[in-house]
Amino acid sequence: MISSVSLVAFGGAIGASLRYLSGLGILRMFGHNDFPIAILIVNVVGSFLMGVFVVAAAHKGLTHLSPLVMTGILGGFTTFSAFSLETMTLIERGDHGQAAFYVLLSVGLSVGALALGLILTRGVFA
DSSP states (O other): OHHHHHHHHHHHHHHHHHHHHHHHHHHHHHOSOSSOHHHHHHHHHHHHHHHHHHHHHHHHTOGGGHIIIIIIIIHHHOTHHHHHHHHHHHHHTTOHHHHHHHHHHHHHHHHHHHHHHHHHHHHHHO
16 A cells, blocks of 8 residues: 555656646747646646556556556646546446536536635635
């Protein structure tokens, strides 16, 4: 258990650093913009890499690296990759209704929770 937590923590530090550096690089390429292009690109790349790792790890017997790579590195890089994987898992199982429900709940409730956090905290600091 401790070694898994250490792998997740180590991978998370790598992933978060890569996210930060990617964001800087993307902003340098595209300049500052009102549209969150850096976040979009990181989320898409992280989701792609999650798909690559899931299949490669299963075929090469490397699933023991999942805490480091999936939860740590890719989770630190973008939690959207985990959301994408869970959605595709439901779709591949044939649970299309649950997949759609999961997407709607995840996006709707997460954005709503963020809005509520903003409103409540602004009220505290007003």
